[in-house]
Amino acid sequence: MRLENKKIEEELVEKKIEKRNGEFCVIHCHGADAGKVIKCYPGTKDGYKKALKMHYAIMANKYKEAPPNDLLFLIKYSILNGLDNEAIRYLEELGERKERGETDISIHFKSANSIIYQHWKRIKQKLNNKTLAILILEPYKYEKLKDTLTYLKSVKSGYHSTAKPAYRGELPSLFEDIKHLKWNERPILIDIKADGLRLSLNKIGNECTAFVDPQDLKKKSPNVSNRLETIIKEFNDIVPNNTIVDAELYVAVNGIAQHRTVINSILNTNIEASKFQNYIFAFVFDMLYYNGKDLRNASLEERLHYLSKIKNSEHIRMETVSESQSPGFQGYILDNINEDNLERVLNLIFNNKHGIHKNLQEGIMIKTLNHNYETPQNKGWMKAKQLYEIDVVAYDKSLVKGQTSVWNYDLGINVDKNYYDKLPSKIKIELDGYYFIKYGRSDNTKLNLKPSPTSILRVASEEINKYENIDYKDAPWYRGYINVAMQEVSEKSRSDSLNVFDKLATFQPRRLSVAELARLKHLQKYKSVIDLANNIEDYSDLKLILLGSKLKLERSKWKIPYKPEKLSDNQLHDDWKLLVIIQSKLKEDEKIRIDEESDEYFTEEKLINLGTQLLKEIANRKLINKVEFTVLRNNSESCNKLWNLIKQNLTDEEVEILIK
Secondary structure: OOOOHHHHHHHHHHHOEEEEOOEEEEEOOOOOOOOOEEEEEEOOHHHHHHHHHHHHHHHHHOOOOOOHHHHHHHHHHHHHOOOHHHHHHHHHHHHHHHHOOOOOOOOOHHHOOHHHHHHHHHHHHHOOHHHHHHHHOOHHHHHHHHHHOOEOOOOOOOOOOOOEEEEEOOHHHHHHHHHHOOHHHOOEEEEEEEOOEEEEEEEEOOEEEEEEOHHHOOOOOOEOHHHOHHHHHHHHHHOOOOEEEEEEEEEEEOOEEEOHHHHHHHHHOOOOHHHOHHHEEEEEEEEEEEOOEEOOOOOHHHHHHHHOOOOOOOOEEEOOEEOOOOOOOOEEEEOOOOHHHHHHHHHHHHOOOOOOOEOOEEEEEEEEOOOOOOOOEEEEEEEEEOOEEEEEEEEEEEEOOOOOOOEEEEEEEEEOHHHHHOOOHHHEEEEOOEEEEEEEEEOOEOOOOOOOOOOEEEEEEEEEEEEOOOOOOOOOEEEEEEEEEEEEOOOOOOOOOHHHHHHHHOOOOEOOOHHHHHHOOOOOOOOOHHHHHHOOOOHHHHHHOOOOOOOOOOHHHHHOOOOHHHOOHHHHHHHHHHHHHHHHHOOOOOOEEOOOOOOOEEOHHHHHHHHHHHHHHHHHHHHOOOOOOOOOOOOOHHHHHHHHHHHHHOOHHHHHHHHO
16 A cells, blocks of 8 residues: 555544654544544554554444445555455445435545556446446436336346247238237337247356256256357357346358257257357347346337447347348338338348348247337237248148137148158058158148048148158158148149249258267358468368358459559468468369359369469569568468469469479
């Protein structure tokens, strides 16, 4: 604890330490003995420190009864001497008194000496938000704040994502469904309904946890934190303490979202979690608590405002919304909804123009902006899923239990005898010489038709899933999920062809097995081409790099005329590394798309053209001793192949310079 000589007299008055006969004397501050000497110390700096310590010890024993100024002394002394736990105890006491209206003292250590302020910056991180707000605000400001904020007091880590849509709409009649609720008269949000598992991410204090819906993980604990190590780490880095968000948990590979059953399998499998971390993602669409503030009673508009404060991480994506119907957003705000702007938004979402993993959307949500986070049924939310109409055979039916006119139909897809013989027995059926794939059962319906091997029922399926046949690759089978009976199709006697089912199945996320996923080699993502090149230490490691089919590169760099003469030496080195990487991929593919949105490709011809320009520039710089560079640093197959292709376009002098 440093002391300036000029401050000693001021300290003596504040701390009731008197200087008598050249000594520092600690005196009683209160009660009948007030003013009497307790103990004296030499009149030196060391003596003064001892007197302060004695005074602190006396005050600390009775801090609950100490006057506010004495409490401030205890706070400052403990902060300066590294007694963090004691400092927090005294600060909380002062905060409680201030909340009760017993004092109007506010903490303003910015005006104190810099040593106290540096310590204070550390201490305040350990205080809860309520105490900190009370201490640093003037009384009238705190009273105003207290009326608008609810602090996170008793909420614990757990599953908090309990709001579900109260209404269900149908895409063909969605505008009419919205008008029926009179939501066309108010601002609404239309956003992605992601195909994943509902997830609550919690950061209470300094501890982060992840919980899924207990109904989705009935045989295990819904606390899946130990399976989501990367998500937990990133969430801890990007959100303040006492924050809880509502999200969807899913798996994506090479930019394409997988079916929700894949993430469920990852949470249940005994395969070590580390093998899956690169493929697990969270899509955050709502904010329940932010920095201790309870937002559940706030409007969706306000919750989205707080959500926008959080930055994305590599595996956690915050929903972004737009008031214009332009690509790249996961949600769209419509002040005056009509059939035209609704159709534009639906096209953006269902055509994967949402700027997030392809096929993540299983449908959409429609939400009113002025509604709170209502549970369990949120009357400000409506869901609508895309349905796929298909004609199938209704070969049998049964009454729904307890009903007299509500039916379920057993549904089938026509196949020939040869195809039928290749299918597993449990997914096929033969009736009166007709052969079928079992497509599934219809939802409850009052539609009453006579089932037979030639009775055709049109159904709308939420999903049409394709399953590979291990024994016969040319004989997959298909099943529908949630099959809504639409109408009888009396003019037909056979189901739609397998080609129709196969095409519709491509719109569904893939069902990748966890064993297959665990075997994949992960492509590390880099922020830029230079970042990618800098992370390659040796060309011989290229064989370990899986680029994937849709390598993202800097569009501006490769689409404009390549001008290596304007690049730095390091950039030239990095570009050569990158061209070698692309060459290694061309061993498997004939071409690589420059990016996901363009129709331009890297071909061998393009690589040779770019590489020739690049190496000619390097040779020119080596000639005038401006750069050190050797093309063949090792025996990498890809490096040698690219070099052999390019050197035919170089002069003998350039070749000699480059291989030195």
